Amino acid sequence: MTSHPPGQPTDPVAEFAVDVDRHIAGLRADADLQAASRLWVRNIAPHKYSYNFRWMGRPIIQFPQDMVAMQELVWAIRPDLVIETGIAHGGSILYYASLLELAGHGEVLGIDVDIRAHNRSAIEAHPMAHRVRMIQGSSIDPEVITQVQALAQGRKVLLTLDSNHTHEHVLAELRAYAPLVSVGSYCVVMDTIVEDLPASLYPDRPWGPGNSPKTAVRQFLTEHGGFEIDHDIEAKLLITVAPSGWLRRVGCSSPQHNSSQVGTEAHRNTPETKPQGQMP
């Protein structure tokens, strides 16, 4: 517990927050624990751990730890729109939809190149379906990008990328969709962990170390000054598929948008995010 000078008023809420920050700083400094966590993630990967879970009946291909962090973001940001590339069985879009349902506001837009009929019908029949929209098509198809940009217009957006994990694809998604993210909100790039795991884990995939979401994030951050990596999230999780993938929007690339903030009307999407009809 935080020590408290005698005779001064206590603020238990602030003290708790200070304690948590201190614990997270301790985790950031604990190289042994970080190495043990990386080893755990590396050893669990061949077991397809992320396939073990369901959300409200639907398979969700995620680490539970990451979903707790996403819950914290959704609750703090209260987005109007959560955009996710990569639907698969629908577990994650329905998870975000259920969080928005609890918050009483917002919808999810999922994009997938292949929404299988059995998945589509299960998602459409789900109790959270009223908060879900889906687009079938490649997330980097200019027509899909135009549709997404139009739906995001004027809304507070939280983005997560979880489709094709090659460098080229994720970079194209970042260029197309990250500008839609509201200042103070996040772009969460899943599976940056690919860069830190052995190539032998992905024998039948086009991605691997050197060609991964993390290399795409690195390049994108050199191109777009409006984001920074929130290292505290990965530090507190330790177990995450998104190391260096929790990107907080801290500003706009255009100076006219510098006053935008989550929590105010000004955070909402600005001319920078208007439909362009093509990738920036």
Ligand SMILES: C[S@@+](CC[C@H](N)C(=O)[O-])C[C@H]1O[C@@H](n2cnc3c(N)ncnc32)[C@H](O)[C@@H]1O
């Ligand atoms: C890892 S799964 C998504 C998992 C899902 N987000 C969840 O948590 O349950 C990846 C998905 O990306 C989709 N995908 C692959 N290439 C794509 C592309 N070019 N555009 C959109 N989706 C794509 C696949 O069809 C697959 O359903």
